[in-house]
Amino acid sequence: FVHTVQVLNCVENMEGDPEAEMFSIEVKKLVLPDGSTRTDVLLDTERTVRAEKERILREAEIPYPILYVMTVHGPNRSREVLEDSKFVEAYAEILAGGAEYVIHIEKKSSQVERPPRAVNPQLFNISLK
16 A cells, blocks of 8 residues: 655746746655545645645545644654644655655544543542442
8 A cells, every 4th residue: 555755846937947946746645534545646845734734635625634644654664743834845855765655644643532541440549339
């Protein structure tokens, strides 16, 4: 299920000015919070991680993007959380490193629903009758 990620050179501006080129990162596989996947998703390196996350979630009609983070899952079960305030360009080297990576948009750890843990009443000096 892991696919490589490539950096692609997008179309130059109308005048052909090489300094005005825009770059995108093509993500071969992106996993959304509902478990569905998107392939060949372009991330604009000129935008922040937050802006791209919001765009992708809006297109997928998933509300409340503030509840989610973008993560990169790499080989050997490595996982890195992408900071919302950084530009996508900051992660271009990681994504284009030739290794296989998958982008996930998942709930923040504070938003993950966890079942309540069983409490040992003796820890609180409580006796049950």
